[in-house]
Amino acid sequence: MEHIPILKMGDFLLVSIQVDMHDRLALTLQDDLTEQIVKTRARGVLIDISSLEIVDSFMGRMLGNIAAMASVLDANTVVVGMQPAVAITLVELGLSLKGVRTALNVEKGMAMLQHERAPGDSHYGRPED
């Protein structure tokens, strides 16, 4: 079965979606990620979607599910690299990706995760909260 690679980097898991995802692959990623979060005790998940040319409602739901499942497993999720045309289309489609946190690129996303898990920092919410 086809899988999207999940890389471990310190306390974080890094996923870069490089293929045009069919629905089954999206569901496999959801399962693989939750399993890896538990197995590696990851504290954050970074999902790079810069290669994705569209995000439709199914993929949007998948991203939301991953963020929710990771949160239950005590890991933060950041989705990075969304293309501008994809962002415009998502909003018009009516998808706000509630509960999914985003950053412009991998570097900023990683900084976000690291900041949240800094020692002695018990504030896990969004910075603007």
Add this chain to the structure above:
Amino acid sequence: MAVLKTETLPLRSTDDVVHVRQVARQWAVQMGLSLVDQTKLVTAASELARNTVTYGGGGEVILEALNDSNRRGVRLTFTDQGPGIPDIALALKDGYTTGRGMGLGLGGAKRLVNEFDIVSRAGEGTRVSITKWK
């Protein structure tokens, strides 16, 4: 209005949905749609193709490249012989879902294109047609 070319693709599995997205993208590029308009058309196509596979029990999509004197565009017509949609007005509302999606498929797809047409009869199937103009 002239139809410059036409092609029919099957929609039986979620792999077919991916293929339809890719072909719709090629056609949108060929007709000169902007990147944002390409993305909107392909996203709408993805929603409708998935509906055809998931709810319609499979079907097909007809792609047409259009030339209307001073503008060009792409029309996609999704057809299935599934159970049909009993209440189209309700199905077009955001948040309406039979459980597997986010309830944005039909209404969302309609917002992303210039023209949207739906015909559905209970027990006979559904036909949804969308057009994006340059």
